[in-house]
Amino acid sequence: MASVTFKNVWKYYGKTPAVKDLNIECPDGSFVSILGPSGCGKSSTMRMLAGLEHISAGDILFDGERINDLPPKDRDVAMVFENYALYPHKTVLENIANPLRLRSVDDDMIKARVDAAAKLLEIDHLLDRRPHELSGGQKQRVAIGRAIVREPRLFLFDEPIAHLDAKLRAHMRGEIKHLQRTLGTTMIYVTHDQLEALSMADYIAVMHDGELQQWGTPSEIFNKPVNAWVAGFVGEPAMNFVTCDLVGHNQEVFLRHENFEIPLLPDQVGKLNGAASAGTARMGVRPDALEISLTKPHQPSITGEVFVNELLGGDMLVEVLLDGSRIRVKTVPEFDGQPGDRCHITVNREKWHIFDAMDGHAYF
Amino acid sequence: MTKISQVSVGAQDATSKLFRAREHSVEVEARPLGGDDIKPRKFNPPLPRRYYLYLLAPAIGILAFISLYPFFWLIFLSMQDVDIMGGNWVGLENYANLLTDRRFLNGWSLLLKYSAACLFLQLTIGVILAVIVNNSRYEKVLVTALLMPMMMAPAVAGLLWLFLYNGTFGWYHWIMESLGILGSASILAKADTAMAAIVMVDVWQWTPLITLIALAGLKRVPRDQLEANMVDGASPLRNFFAITLPNLYPVLVIGVLLRFMDNFRFIDHILVLTGGGPASATKILPVYLFEVAFKFFKLGRGAAIALTLLLVTIVLGKILVSVFDKPKGSRS
Ligand SMILES: Nc1ncnc2c1ncn2[C@@H]1O[C@H](COP(=O)(O)OP(=O)(O)OP(=O)(O)O)[C@@H](O)[C@H]1O
Numbered sequence: 001m002a003s004v005t006f007k008n009v010w011k012y013y014g015k016t017p018a019v020k021d022l023n024i025e026c027p028d029g030s031f032v033s034i035l036g037p038s039g040c041g042k043s044s045t046m047r048m049l050a051g052l053e054h055i056s057a058g059d060i061l062f063d064g065e066r067i068n069d070l071p072p073k074d075r076d077v078a079m080v081f082e083n084y085a086l087y088p089h090k091t092v093l094e095n096i097a098n099p100l101r102l103r104s105v106d107d108d109m110i111k112a113r114v115d116a117a118a119k120l121l122e123i124d125h126l127l128d129r130r131p132h133e134l135s136g137g138q139k140q141r142v143a144i145g146r147a148i149v150r151e152p153r154l155f156l157f158d159e160p161i162a163h164l165d166a167k168l169r170a171h172m173r174g175e176i177k178h179l180q181r182t183l184g185t186t187m188i189y190v191t192h193d194q195l196e197a198l199s200m201a202d203y204i205a206v207m208h209d210g211e212l213q214q215w216g217t218p219s220e221i222f223n224k225p226v227n228a229w230v231a232g233f234v235g236e237p238a239m240n241f242v243t244c245d246l247v248g249h250n251q252e253v254f255l256r257h258e259n260f261e262i263p264l265l266p267d268q269v270g271k272l273n274g275a276a277s278a279g280t281a282r283m284g285v286r287p288d289a290l291e292i293s294l295t296k297p298h299q300p301s302i303t304g305e306v307f308v309n310e311l312l313g314g315d316m317l318v319e320v321l322l323d324g325s326r327i328r329v330k331t332v333p334e335f336d337g338q339p340g341d342r343c344h345i346t347v348n349r350e351k352w353h354i355f356d357a358m359d360g361h362a363y364f
Numbered sequence: 365m366t367k368i369s370q371v372s373v374g375a376q377d378a379t380s381k382l383f384r385a386r387e388h389s390v391e392v393e394a395r396p397l398g399g400d401d402i403k404p405r406k407f408n409p410p411l412p413r414r415y416y417l418y419l420l421a422p423a424i425g426i427l428a429f430i431s432l433y434p435f436f437w438l439i440f441l442s443m444q445d446v447d448i449m450g451g452n453w454v455g456l457e458n459y460a461n462l463l464t465d466r467r468f469l470n471g472w473s474l475l476l477k478y479s480a481a482c483l484f485l486q487l488t489i490g491v492i493l494a495v496i497v498n499n500s501r502y503e504k505v506l507v508t509a510l511l512m513p514m515m516m517a518p519a520v521a522g523l524l525w526l527f528l529y530n531g532t533f534g535w536y537h538w539i540m541e542s543l544g545i546l547g548s549a550s551i552l553a554k555a556d557t558a559m560a561a562i563v564m565v566d567v568w569q570w571t572p573l574i575t576l577i578a579l580a581g582l583k584r585v586p587r588d589q590l591e592a593n594m595v596d597g598a599s600p601l602r603n604f605f606a607i608t609l610p611n612l613y614p615v616l617v618i619g620v621l622l623r624f625m626d627n628f629r630f631i632d633h634i635l636v637l638t639g640g641g642p643a644s645a646t647k648i649l650p651v652y653l654f655e656v657a658f659k660f661f662k663l664g665r666g667a668a669i670a671l672t673l674l675l676v677t678i679v680l681g682k683i684l685v686s687v688f689d690k691p692k693g694s695r696s
């Protein structure tokens with residue numbers, strides 16, 4: 001068990017930076033998820049933690065101790081590799097048992113641990129196969145097994161369940177979370193699936209292009225994104241963005257667009273820091289903070305035209321055309337607007353966000 | 365610095381509590397459609413490959429002519445008592461005589477010792493060199509330097525070492541003598557040192573081949589496995605034996621195959637250095653064969669020896685190849 005600190009960490013591959021000035025503090029025993037799109041430097045971060053990649057600049061500390069120069073075997077971390085990295089000439093059993101064998105644990109203990117891990121991962125019937133006789137998802141579970149048979153200071157999971165089917169993934173999410181809770185071991189969990197990050201992590205580090213965008217609890221990341229990029233990346237279906245004008249009008253500030261003019265809530269006006277004079281801004285609002293109806297409501301609303309309806313099981317997603325943009329609204333399946341119909345959208349103003357039109361940072 | 369924390373392993377029930385597994389599953393395990401006994405009604409035939417034979421036929425014909433014809437001629441020869449004057453049919457007598465021929469049996473035992481010593485040294489040194497070269501920044505230069513002994517004709521290598529071993533002005537002799545390892549007798553004049561001397565030449569000339577082969581093998585040792593094993597807690601040495609060596613195994617088998625067949629064939633340096641002496645101490649079977657066939661011109665007897673040699677080579681080669689063919693699952 002260890003707390004993990006990144007102090008101004010950089011990673012360069014030749015001349016290209018993959019991780020830029022990373023500063024993170026993962027408390028002891030926490031479940032930290034690194035979330036970001038493909039190629040944003042997540043795996044590079046993990047590999048620096050495991051000691052597989054030289055740290056180009058800055059320090060990584062475990063429990064306040066600098067570990068930059070410690071070889072992998074002395075860092076006592078367990079890692080699930082993105083590409084499984086199983087040993088092809090060993091059976092599944094021996095693959096999972098490898099970390100214990102290397103620590104000369106006695107055979108009975110190894111057997112008990114491997115069996116328990118295999119049962120948890122539902123691969124107990126595969127123990128004497130070799131990796132090339134397994135499917136992708138099965139290999140991935142063997143890789144997880146290899147990490148969880150022992151109790152390291154730190155778990156590093158690099159997209160560990162990306163290749164499993166939806167049901168098994170949901171099951172594994174619960175199991176991994178439970179395992180981490182029970183052991184109390186610090187876990188760093190890389191994923192590009194925001195649902196995984198939001199549902200499992202205590203803290204999420206959102207990365208983009210090697211840079212940390214935001215660090216916070218899942219609800220902070222979801223409800224208070226620091227910039228438009230984070231807001232757009234997190235949440236499914238994705239947040240709607242509409243470029244509008246901010247206009248002040250006796251004490252009130254309005255958000256104005258060809259299709260609507262809606263005032264900000266009084267406390268939101270203060271958060272703008274007088275940016276209203278800047279003119280344009282981007283309004284962001286999640287599809288589930290919107291309500292759609294075919295009749296014009298009393299509150300200020302957005303008027304548009306139904307473009308397409310998508311039925312997603314228990315919900316319906318309606319895409320509405322505005323002048324020059326599109327908005328997606330989550331509603332009930334009973335909504336009977338047909339493509340081409342005129343419709344009206346009301347916004348839950350508690351839940352909308354205003355982003356700067358230039359650099360995209362959030363005012364609220 | 366950091367202590368490697370011990371794997372804290374609790375009692376077994378603690379383990380099972382940690383993994384809550386499936387006992388608490390709340391899902392309904394519905395049986396999916398289909399049973400174990402469904403099978404297609406009829407299997408499709410494999411892809412036709414009839415025309416392969418036509419394409420291969422010319423090659424097979426030429427091969428048969430250039431390799432099989434002399435082979436059968438050799439068998440025919442081995443059943444005769446031939447000298448320069450001509451031959452007469454003796455059946456299996458040549459073979460029967462071999463069984464009681466001390467020098468023939470001695471030749472075998474020397475050949476096996478010689479080959480085993482060469483292979484062992486070449487493999488060990490070759491792999492170590494390959495690892496060193498692979499980790500070096502001067503890899504290209506080193507590889508070029510390593511290639512040099514191999515480019516030399518074996519007889520020339522023999523001559524070179526003849527000078528080095530020379531009792532009057534040879535470097536090696538001088539070094540050994542100064543160190544007190546060797547008396548004043550020439551290296552090649554004593555039975556045990558003579559054998560070591562010819563092994564040495566073979567090792568000097570052919571270790572680079574193993575190094576090159578191993579180097580090629582090292583290039584494709586999967587990095588991710590090495591990394592995984594390191595994270596699992598392996599030291600570099602254990603990592604080498606657990607991951608590198610098993611991955612090197614197929615190419616090393618090829619190296620062994622090549623080298624042991626060469627040991628059974630290449631005698632140039634032995635002829636130059638010792639000619640099989642002193643007192644048959646280095647008269648490994650191929651040298652003896654050379655003597656019988658081309659010094660005493662007992663061509664029939666020589667053919668019989670050659671055939672036994674060939675047979676053993678084929679059998680050993682076959683064994684090695686089958687070891688190599690064994691599915692190792694090195695694909696992942
Ligand atoms: N060995 C390397 N040499 C050069 N560039 C590299 C190397 N490894 C990664 N990169 C680059 O560094 C950047 C970050 O790579 P990284 O593997 O950390 O991404 P990632 O966030 O894990 O992506 P993914 O979700 O696709 O796994 C990428 O642009 C990649 O091209």
Ligand SMILES: [Mg+2]
Pocket residue numbers: 042043044082158
């Ligand atoms: Mg990655």
